[in-house]
Amino acid sequence: MGYSNRFTYTETAGRGTVATKPGTVVEQRSTMKQRHLGIAAIAATSVLLFSGCAAGGDGGDADTLKVAYQKFGQFTQMDAHMKKVKEEFEAANEGMTVELVPIEAQEADYFAKLALMNRSAATAPDVMYEDTFMVKTDVEAGYLAPLDDYIAEWEDWEQFPENARQAGAGDDGKIYGIPMGTDTRAIWYNQEILSAAGVEVPWAPETWDDILETAEAVKAYDPEIVPFNIYSGKGQSEGASMQGFQMLLSGTEDELFDTDEQKWILGSQGFEDSLGFIEDIYQGGLGPTPQQALDKNIGTTINSEWIPGGTLAMSLDGSWASGTWIETGSSPWPEWSEVLQVAAMPTQEGQEPGRTSMSGGWTLAMGAGSQNKDAAWDFISTALNQENSLSYDVAASQVAVRTDVAEDPEYTDANPTFGFFSELVSDTHFRPANSDYSKISAEITVAMESVMTGQQSPEEAAATYDQAVIGIVGEENTMAASN
Amino acid sequence: MTTTAPTALGAPTAPGAGRPAQRKRRPGRTLLRSAPLLPAIVLLAVFLLGPVVSSLYGSLTDSSLSGASASNAEFVGLDNYTSLFSDPDFPKSVLLTLVFLVASALIGQNALGLGLAVLMQSSHKPVRVIVSTIVVTAWVLPEIVASFAAYAFFNDGGTLNTMLTGLGIPGVNWLYVFPMLCVILANIWRGTAFSMLVYTAALNDVPPEITEAAEVDGARGWQRFTLVTVPMIRRSISTNLMLTTLQTLSVFALIFVMTGGGPGTDSTTLPLLAYQEAFRFGELGFGTAIATILLLVGAVFGVLYIRALKPEVD
Numbered sequence: 001m002g003y004s005n006r007f008t009y010t011e012t013a014g015r016g017t018v019a020t021k022p023g024t025v026v027e028q029r030s031t032m033k034q035r036h037l038g039i040a041a042i043a044a045t046s047v048l049l050f051s052g053c054a055a056g057g058d059g060g061d062a063d064t065l066k067v068a069y070q071k072f073g074q075f076t077q078m079d080a081h082m083k084k085v086k087e088e089f090e091a092a093n094e095g096m097t098v099e100l101v102p103i104e105a106q107e108a109d110y111f112a113k114l115a116l117m118n119r120s121a122a123t124a125p126d127v128m129y130e131d132t133f134m135v136k137t138d139v140e141a142g143y144l145a146p147l148d149d150y151i152a153e154w155e156d157w158e159q160f161p162e163n164a165r166q167a168g169a170g171d172d173g174k175i176y177g178i179p180m181g182t183d184t185r186a187i188w189y190n191q192e193i194l195s196a197a198g199v200e201v202p203w204a205p206e207t208w209d210d211i212l213e214t215a216e217a218v219k220a221y222d223p224e225i226v227p228f229n230i231y232s233g234k235g236q237s238e239g240a241s242m243q244g245f246q247m248l249l250s251g252t253e254d255e256l257f258d259t260d261e262q263k264w265i266l267g268s269q270g271f272e273d274s275l276g277f278i279e280d281i282y283q284g285g286l287g288p289t290p291q292q293a294l295d296k297n298i299g300t301t302i303n304s305e306w307i308p309g310g311t312l313a314m315s316l317d318g319s320w321a322s323g324t325w326i327e328t329g330s331s332p333w334p335e336w337s338e339v340l341q342v343a344a345m346p347t348q349e350g351q352e353p354g355r356t357s358m359s360g361g362w363t364l365a366m367g368a369g370s371q372n373k374d375a376a377w378d379f380i381s382t383a384l385n386q387e388n389s390l391s392y393d394v395a396a397s398q399v400a401v402r403t404d405v406a407e408d409p410e411y412t413d414a415n416p417t418f419g420f421f422s423e424l425v426s427d428t429h430f431r432p433a434n435s436d437y438s439k440i441s442a443e444i445t446v447a448m449e450s451v452m453t454g455q456q457s458p459e460e461a462a463a464t465y466d467q468a469v470i471g472i473v474g475e476e477n478t479m480a481a482s483n
Numbered sequence: 484m485t486t487t488a489p490t491a492l493g494a495p496t497a498p499g500a501g502r503p504a505q506r507k508r509r510p511g512r513t514l515l516r517s518a519p520l521l522p523a524i525v526l527l528a529v530f531l532l533g534p535v536v537s538s539l540y541g542s543l544t545d546s547s548l549s550g551a552s553a554s555n556a557e558f559v560g561l562d563n564y565t566s567l568f569s570d571p572d573f574p575k576s577v578l579l580t581l582v583f584l585v586a587s588a589l590i591g592q593n594a595l596g597l598g599l600a601v602l603m604q605s606s607h608k609p610v611r612v613i614v615s616t617i618v619v620t621a622w623v624l625p626e627i628v629a630s631f632a633a634y635a636f637f638n639d640g641g642t643l644n645t646m647l648t649g650l651g652i653p654g655v656n657w658l659y660v661f662p663m664l665c666v667i668l669a670n671i672w673r674g675t676a677f678s679m680l681v682y683t684a685a686l687n688d689v690p691p692e693i694t695e696a697a698e699v700d701g702a703r704g705w706q707r708f709t710l711v712t713v714p715m716i717r718r719s720i721s722t723n724l725m726l727t728t729l730q731t732l733s734v735f736a737l738i739f740v741m742t743g744g745g746p747g748t749d750s751t752t753l754p755l756l757a758y759q760e761a762f763r764f765g766e767l768g769f770g771t772a773i774a775t776i777l778l779l780v781g782a783v784f785g786v787l788y789i790r791a792l793k794p795e796v797d
Contacts (some may be wrong), residue, residue: 109766450747
């Protein structure tokens with residue numbers, strides 16, 4: 001026992017670079033001989049464990065770059081992209097190693113795992129794949145490093161339009177993330193099912209009621225087919241809040257957050273109506289059953305099984321959905337572009353501008369504790385140069401942000417839906433730029449889940465949400481809806 | 484403990500003379516004698532007491548996964564507890580935890596475990612071997628595997644509904660309609676083996692002469708069991724109740740895999756609520772407060788068992 005313990009001790013001491021001093025190891029060993037072996041062994045183990053804890057300051061050496069990103073379900077394009085950039089980067093920078101850390105978790109767990117990695121200097125990544133809505137919060141937490149000095153000397157920055165630049169800005173106005181692409185959301189529909197159900201195609205719903213009517217028609221045509229999917233509930237986290245709820249709310253007269261007043265809006269009719277739509281779909285049998293919808297893997301199931309299999313008629317989803325079906329996707333489906341069509345999400349009553357969308361997108365950001373920021377920047381700028389942005393945006397079906405990518409024929413010809421989704425940008429909305437957003441977004445999913453399962457009425461769920469928001473930001477940062 | 488035991492035994496016979504002199508030497512010697520225990524005590528303090536203290540402290544801060552309070556968590560006193568007690572999810576969660584505990588651990592695992600152990604005592608060897616193998620299989624499975632197995636069984640298109648359909652009975656989506664029942668049954672299935680093994684060992688230690696004597700005195704089967712066997716194995720009962728209670732209170736993976744705490748909050752027990760607050764909503768301090776409450780619930784049950792069954796008195 002004593003022997004094996006000491007053996008591990010030496011081994012760890014060799015690996016830990018900062019806190020374990022070789023001198024202490026030798027001292028420890030010589031005194032050990034004089035004492036009772038058992039005690040010494042235990043003592044050594046605890047010293048070892050303590051030193052292991054203390055070695056937390058080890059942020060990786062300057063020659064290794066740790067790159068953290070998400071890899072989950074059908075989303076493997078980022079993994080492929082990072083592997084490619086790693087090769088390119090290592091070839092260009094002799095002696096540097098890129099350590100890829102794919103976090104295999106769905107979105108909600110990805111944020112938690114990334115935050116946990118960031119909390120300890122020993123695990124904090126140098127470069128990370130960061131959702132735009134998390135940038136402000138993570139800047140406040142001190143996880144991210146500002147990139148302004150690097151950007152000032154980066155020619156490519158001209159290619160990013162102003163609104164895209166702001167996507168990676170912190171509350172202090174500095175830039176913390178470089179956008180990889182953006183996205184818009186709309187309704188993907190199966191035109192074969194819709195026309196068989198007697199709905200005229202191309203279909204262009206003008207109000208929420210049009211969607212419900214079409215869904216009823218599909219249900220009447222074939223009860224086995226799920227008419228309409230809108231992501232909802234805690235399990236889908238940000239997907240439910242953004243692809244689901246906010247696609248509805250942005251089509252009403254109300255908002256979540258008043259940008260001028262910098263206050264959260266409570267008690268709005270639009271909020272209640274949006275929950276009402278969720279209730280109509282789920283309690284009215286026009287969507288997946290609530291139990292299907294609450295399955296954590298429904299996103300994968302929908303895009304790899306239901307849609308290709310023709311068991312779902314309409315799906316409110318992101319512009320990236322086709323990334324699953326293209327040749328390089330995880331479930332190739334060559335016929336997708338003939339069977340599926342896209343329709344813009346209408347506003348509630350068809351009010352101006354008649355359609356709505358939400359945009360987000362992901363960035364590459366640099367860890368605040370990176371030991372080699374210059375190399376981390378080199379990695380980011382390589383990953384997002386024209387050529388690499390183009391290949392990633394095509395593979396992951398992203399709406400391009402770089403002007404030189406968006407205009408490249410190789411990009412525009414790659415996917416028949418790119419034009420539609422890029423054009424939606426003119427009527428799109430963004431999530432509240434506020435560091436409390438991520439917590440409030442989680443509360444939205446709670447309200448959605450209690451409505452879709454019938455545990456609360458939209459009115460009750462909205463009241464619970466209001467209470468939760470007051471609990472998060474304090475009453476002084478909220479305001480009553482104006483209507 | 485070692486120092487007080489002899490005194491306690493000696494107390495009724497000789498409370499006075501002779502003892503003090505002996506006592507005087509004791510502190511030094513006892514200290515020396517317990518020296519080998521020191522590393523163990525240090526380890527226990529670091530790895531058992533440490534987390535308790537840090538959880539207690541963490542629950543008094545506004546620490547979070549991201550945002551300003553991630554880097555400088557501030558001491559907020561009892562704020563987390565006050566908002567926890569005013570949170571409508573909390574009483575529901577405590578109630579669900581207690582239902583889960585009482586139904587699956589106290590009634591399910593213990594009663595079933597004891598029943599199986601008693602029945603197996605009087606059964607033939609092949610029966611004993613087969614039954615115990617089947618029961619222990621669930622215990623041997625890693626928690627995550629057992630959880631998936633239970634999920635696959637209760638799932639809408641799972642084994643149970645397939646069997647029911649085969650019999651011409653329409654199934655329901657068990658995990659959705661009866662989430663608590665499903666997780667309780669799954670926990671009983673998984674945990675009964677442990678109780679059964681503990682009780683089998685305890686029953687084997689009951690001397691046959693005593694039960695035979697009781698039989699001669701005219702005690703019937705049931706009377707022999709409640710008046711002789713149960714009092715004799717009460718220490719095992721107490722230990723087993725304590726262990727199964729603590730195990731059940733901390734069950735997370737099983738519920739998380741089977742229902743995810745849902746639908747809504749219908750199977751969100753305290754560990755799931757703590758996880759949700761800490762890692763879904765990023766409120767580490769608040770989540771830790773829930774974990775601390777869980778710790779207290781466990782402690783309360785522990786004290787109750789010790790009081791009720793007095794394992795140390797013979």
